[in-house]
Amino acid sequence: MNQGSEKLWHAQYPEDIPITIDYDKKPLHDYLKERASKHPKMKALYFVGKELTFEEVYTQSKKIAAYLQSLGVEKGDRVAIMLPNTPQAVISYYGVLLAGGIVVQTNPLYQERELEYQVQDSGAKVIICLDILLPKVSNVKETTGLEHVIVTQIKEYLPFPKNLIYPYVQKKQYNLVVKLEESSDTHLWNKILQKNNVQIKEYDIDPQEDLALLQYTGGTTGYPKGVMLTHYNLVANGLMSIAWLGKREEQDIVLGVLPFFHVYGMTTVMNYSIMTGAKMILLPKFEPEDVLKTIEKQRPTVFPGAPTIYIALLNHPKVKQFDLSSVNACVSGSAPLPSEVQEQFEKITNGNLVEGYGLTESSPVTHSNFLKLRRVNGSVGVPWPDTDARIMDMETMEEVEPGEIGEIAVKGPQVMKGYWNREEETNNVLKDGWLFTGDIGYMDEKGYFYVVDRKKDMIIAGGYNIYPREVEEVLYEFEGIQEVVIAGIPDPYRGETVKAYVVAKQGWDLNEEELDVFCRKRLAAYKVPRIYEFMDELPKTAVGKILRRKLVEEDKKKMETAASESV
Template sequence: MERLWLEHYPEEIPTSISYDEKPLYAYLQDSAAKYEKKKALHFLGKELTYGELYEQVCSFASYLQGLGLEKGDRVAIMLPNTPQSVISYYGVLLAGGIVVQTNPLYMERELEYQLKDSGARMIVCLDILYPKVTNVKGKTDLEHVIVTGIKDYLPFPKNMIYPMIQKRQYKMVVHPEHGGDTHLFESIILESDGDVTPVDIDSKEDLALLQYTGGTTGYPKGVMLTHFNLVANAQMSLAWLYKSKEGEESILAILPFFHVYGMTAVMNYSISIGAKMILLPKFEAKDVLKTIHKEKPTLFPGAPTIYIALLNHPSLSKYDLSSIEACISGSAPLPAEVQEQFEQVTNGKLVEGYGLTETSPITHSNFVWGTRVGGSIGVPWPDTDSTIFRTDTLEQADVDEIGEIAVKGPQVMKGYWNRPEETANVMKDGWFLTGDLGYMDERGYFYIVDRKKDMIIAGGFNIYPREIEEVLYEHESIQEAVVAGIPDPYRGETVKAYIVLKQGSNVTEEELNEYCRKHLAAYKVPRMYEFREELPKTAVGKILRRALVDEEKKKVEEHNQKTI
């Protein structure tokens, strides 16, 4: 296979890297040795140095081993972006365990499924989630519950005020006691001696992480990522962001660490280069603007909806965002309009990247400092091969021919947890089949046209929602847009657009229809528009197209039942 993209690599980016065959936690050990007194974490005014962070990680790891944690045991972490989430993550790995990242927004049914499927013996959770965990504990393999609170790492007087805010917001205050099978994080850090028994790790074989896919179709699957998978993607990130200075960067950590993109592009990358992480436990546009203005982060990995929300905030002009030098946007397509506007506001670089949970996650990106191609996800990262397969024959497609994107590289997963058949379905002769439809141009740049399952077939035409969404985002009144195929008795499916307007803007369905007809072939023009205050999203801000499709299917079913 000819790697057309390599001729476009800037000379600063190596085409191949010599990867460290070491456990992922070794990055923290290295940074703690090199940058002991440097700030590692900033959390709402509270800061920890690299020396302090590693000391607390050792305390946590030692305590887990004291509870009986053995190599390969799974430990769930159900936390937002807090110091405890970083300490727990590296502590589990240092103790020899496997991290199971768990979304704090999960309902009991979702939590029970993930705990059962992973066989997790322990869980670290927020105090407000403790009742939820105890309700499902008896149906799972959980033996120990470790509880922490936001207030545990807040500076004075915020740590005194927060419980009152929590009581008002969540209508409860939880006070579990330290003892038996319940353990308080605060007590662990204070009482543990930090004496960790070394665990022999084979970085290429031993798992560091079970990361569950979103489960938009069927049950979520546990993606098995080894220490080497995650180390490789961190080293690729370092090579790609070659202007970043070790020990000097500060990274805004708004992408949740329980999502693979935030975990790699923010947490693991930060630790690997001795950067300071500015942690925010949830996304509030005004809080993010204030934080950038005050703390001056240099790097800001994010998602399109995050950048869109900031650009459309009425107070945007009051804040200085010029500290931001580089952003890689992931999780969803980045509209060109958003990229241009954000670069104007910050004077930094914003490029689109691409990846999947199964690939640790990043496989492609545009060059941050180099040739960028609008509408493209860029080119494969070092040591990452990519090609397009014809969906019917799995033969390699021609240049500019649409097919399924496949990737191969050191960041590709070991497989799906306890699902060999599903692993075999996506792994073909060493290639991972992504499920995304796209094409490669004559220069080796790749383009996504859509997920295979999101492609709309209307009246015999293949319609790709992303193309329509790009047109909608260029409309001056539209803040967010998503397009989906909904059931239609005549065409099979028809195109529907869901729209969130910018504050103070007004546009009619007729005006949007006229606008789309100027920019799209007639069969691609949405037949219906629905205006909403907000769109359903994942924790990282990815719009849930499937949730909208499911809504429409439910409406059709209810209508059919009424007419029977």
């Protein structure tokens, strides 16, 4: 940790953001306990018309904790949570921590193979899931170490009459009705909350050593790895978030569109809200019109998101009909934020939208632009308090001078303990406390950092290094483009060639010729896309990150099929 030592970027810090922070050495769940004690009646959650106070969230979390302990969960045991953004997701998360357990966040969209792998790898004893996911969970139970399943339903936190209507909506939407029956290994959420037992065994937690979370990476390079994040990692990144957003006079209202099963939403929405006493608005899935309506009615002030979320809202045909002026702070992550998107989104809200940077292995945020200062165009900002960062030569592993390109390495109290049961892979990325991110970038003379691209995404065409982000930024300037991703695909002559996958804005009819002319005026010839594919939508992760690798893999399969057919 670079506590207090002067760095180039510290000269850019405004007076109200500290260079160093005094971190609480206490478990993450203590913040919920304190909020419930000091402000018991303050609203903590809003979900489709239903509100819960901090006291209610804490009491219900304790009931879940007590029940988990009655099932045999002890300190260090893993409990999987497979839920969208619902009150149960927040209550389960803090319930597991209160029980002394380690949370294993599990994507509700996982197929059985993915779920089976994650449960086996983490060694989770218990899983908490929605009723519609129970068949999937049941199918993997026999091949994993799962001993118990706790099942909940969306309707349990819906106000009347929505709670009566929802089962019919669910049946129509998913064509699935799950009959819930309590058994020795299947437990019903609503029955647990009816119990009076809130007595829990309190374990001594060493925040810097004891894990709070196993957060699995996306697995773009082989099998997903469980990132080991301690209580201290998560508390530190939460306190950094609070310092970065600055002093806020009233109770903030935070829009929870980002999924909590992803570390970005978990830190910047859920943990931030609990730590500051903000109210969370929970949205179980991203539907642009629902988000616009929610902003107008519920008046959120903080809206963490991803570029694809802001792009979808900007391109909604009714966007100008909604009052979005309550939003004053947005930090975008998970993918590069095009300048055009930032400027347009700031015009329709009352707030500032800035780009940040981080990764699962750092809880996740390490860098951001300042909210109260103009964003430095194309930059992901400067390192957060107590966070050190360097650009390292990719061959010599020595630090390079400002302006030179290399691999970004970071160091700070938010950096993971390592990968779960993967010592060799941990040693590959953690060296003397430095986390080697796999991202290519540079730092300017003022200490602002720029991400050029993922090391694995860099295109080498005809001996030239081409960074997809640079080409994407150019194409985003073209008025008719809604979304674009650039990738390198195999080419027998150049090694790789540049391909653009493009989604047009509604009402636009794009063609290769006009985009080629546009790019050639702005890019060196070797960087200009040689191939364009126009698509209705781009494949994305749950948090809105475009799956570049999936597009490339599909193209490779098409080429292989075509080659075999021509033989």
